[in-house]
Amino acid sequence: MLNGFDTVICGGTVVTAGDSVPCDVGIRDGVIVALGRDLPGGTRRIDATGRLVLPGGIDAHCHIDQRSSAGGYTNDTWESGTRAGLAGGTTMLIPFVAQVKGQSLHDAVRRYHELADGKARSDYAFHLIVSDPTDEVLDRELPALIEAGYTSIKIYLTYEPLKLDDRQSLRVLETARREGALTMIHAENHEIIAWLTEKLVAAGRVRPEYHRVAHADVAESEGASRVIALAEVADVPVLIVHVSAQDAIAAIRRAQGRGQRVYAETCPQYLFLTETDLVRSGWEGAKCLCSPPPRDAANQELVWNGLIDGTFQIFSSDHAAYRFDGDRGKFSGGFDEATAGFHKIANGVPGLELRLPLLFSEGVLKDRISLNRFVELSATNAAKLYGVYPKKGTIAVGADADIAIWDPGLTRTVSIDMLHDDMDYTPYEGRVVTGWPVEVLVRGETAFKDDVVVAAPGNGKFVRCERSGMARPLGRSVHGFEPSTGAFAPWS
Ligand code: URP
Numbered sequence: 001m002l003n004g005f006d007t008v009i010c011g012g013t014v015v016t017a018g019d020s021v022p023c024d025v026g027i028r029d030g031v032i033v034a035l036g037r038d039l040p041g042g043t044r045r046i047d048a049t050g051r052l053v054l055p056g057g058i059d060a061h062c063h064i065d066q067r068s069s070a071g072g073y074t075n076d077t078w079e080s081g082t083r084a085g086l087a088g089g090t091t092m093l094i095p096f097v098a099q100v101k102g103q104s105l106h107d108a109v110r111r112y113h114e115l116a117d118g119k120a121r122s123d124y125a126f127h128l129i130v131s132d133p134t135d136e137v138l139d140r141e142l143p144a145l146i147e148a149g150y151t152s153i154k155i156y157l158t159y160e161p162l163k164l165d166d167r168q169s170l171r172v173l174e175t176a177r178r179e180g181a182l183t184m185i186h187a188e189n190h191e192i193i194a195w196l197t198e199k200l201v202a203a204g205r206v207r208p209e210y211h212r213v214a215h216a217d218v219a220e221s222e223g224a225s226r227v228i229a230l231a232e233v234a235d236v237p238v239l240i241v242h243v244s245a246q247d248a249i250a251a252i253r254r255a256q257g258r259g260q261r262v263y264a265e266t267c268p269q270y271l272f273l274t275e276t277d278l279v280r281s282g283w284e285g286a287k288c289l290c291s292p293p294p295r296d297a298a299n300q301e302l303v304w305n306g307l308i309d310g311t312f313q314i315f316s317s318d319h320a321a322y323r324f325d326g327d328r329g330k331f332s333g334g335f336d337e338a339t340a341g342f343h344k345i346a347n348g349v350p351g352l353e354l355r356l357p358l359l360f361s362e363g364v365l366k367d368r369i370s371l372n373r374f375v376e377l378s379a380t381n382a383a384k385l386y387g388v389y390p391k392k393g394t395i396a397v398g399a400d401a402d403i404a405i406w407d408p409g410l411t412r413t414v415s416i417d418m419l420h421d422d423m424d425y426t427p428y429e430g431r432v433v434t435g436w437p438v439e440v441l442v443r444g445e446t447a448f449k450d451d452v453v454v455a456a457p458g459n460g461k462f463v464r465c466e467r468s469g470m471a472r473p474l475g476r477s478v479h480g481f482e483p484s485t486g487a488f489a490p491w492s
């Protein structure tokens with residue numbers, strides 16, 4: 001039944017991380033079953049002439065209906081978050097299950113599934129935020145959950161309710177190594193931030209722009225360097241998320257140069273916002289407040305360089321969407337000028353829908369990165385890092401037909417009204433962006449077309465992640481000592 005296609009996407013240019021080829025895509029039962037010239041038949045034919053046919057994006061860092069470190073909740077639900085993703089060419093999300101101290105991880109996983117299952121419009125998996133690495137969590141819960149398809153962990157070096165000390169971080173890394181999971185790290189030095197915050201507040205410097213001072217570049221580079229050292233001792237790969245600044249990038253590059261498996265992620269806010277956006281009139285700067293904060297133009301250029309030279313493997317949104325106003329807003333419970341301060345503003349910016357159009361417009365069309373690199377950064381590497389490749393993240397025979405068809409010449413001016421999330425602002429209002437997805441398929445079915453998200457809540461399925469080959473240890477001992485076995489062979 002070679003020609004028994006449900007759908008044929010014809011006439012477009014298929015782009016993967018490796019190739020750009022004019023060819024058709026034949027889809028049956030939600031899976032890509034043929035790639036070739038002039039594929040015949042198909043119950044439905046989608047004309048992609050003049051268009052780019054890309055793997056649907058995977059946003060592997062987004063906070064959906066998640067309890068924040070300050071106790072509030074990010075605003076987007078699974079219905080609105082996946083809606084925004086689809087409209088921006090993203091067909092899979094990997095948000096977080098966030099463990100609260102004292103809570104069992106199994107309980108946290110169950111609760112987050114209750115929020116997602118039956119609501120998501122596109123497919124999804126979860127990372128596990130471990131804030132309480134007890135023996136029970138490390139020795140029993142994590143092994144069982146990793147086996148069940150939750151193969152990535154996130155830990156924090158900062159935020160009071162989440163932060164781990166170095167010994168706790170090492171124990172999580174040791175567990176990740178033993179069980180084959182990948183650990184993501186929010187790497188900022190907590191004490192530097194807390195001390196600077198105290199001093200800034202005492203000096204009456206509480207407006208949003210002082211957040212950037214409190215979250216000094218050195219807090220990030222110290223956190224990154226420390227995590228790299230811990231990962232070296234534990235002999236386990238790590239992924240440093242939302243990297244924004246020169247010295248952190250340099251530390252990551254040095255580690256990679258030594259052959260250490262240190263992966264890194266950056267996000268739109270470090271390419272398309274700067275610290276001056278925190279100085280907007282009134283308290284509007286809060287709209288761009290996130291951690292690490294947007295830095296200066298020189299750092300932006302260095303982040304671009306990291307995308308170009310391969311220091312960064314993935315580009316995620318870190319969508320942590322708090323509305324400007326309201327209960328689930330930036331000023332939790334409402335704005336009061338007398339008591340407001342940067343240290344009380346919810347950290348995070350929205351970016352799920354614009355992640356890929358912004359990178360396409362400024363990266364691909366301005367010739368900073370190739371189309372193949374765009375695909376690698378936006379989909380393929382996330383699939384590889386988090387164990388869903390090649391089911392997701394590429395266009396290949398046997399892969400799920402998660403496909404975004406892009407019009408590379410379509411120009412639009414960004415406004416909050418055109419976006420599909422549940423926000424009352426976008427930090428990118430007024431930006432002119434060229435290159436947008438015009439039709440998006442999830443497992444072969446059209447999920448977004450002509451500005452309308454047609455996939456219903458519940459269309460999305462939970463995807464079990466396999467253990468990633470990129471999480472394998474190098475097998476390098478500490479001066480001949482193997483912490484995992486106790487063996488010591490310094491001179492062999
Ligand atoms: O400011 C940020 N990034 N908020 C989201 C939570 C996190 O640290 O990823």
Ligand code: ZN
Binds near residue numbers: 242
């Ligand atoms: Zn983080």
Ligand code: ZN
Binds near residue numbers: 061062320
């Ligand atoms: Zn985040």
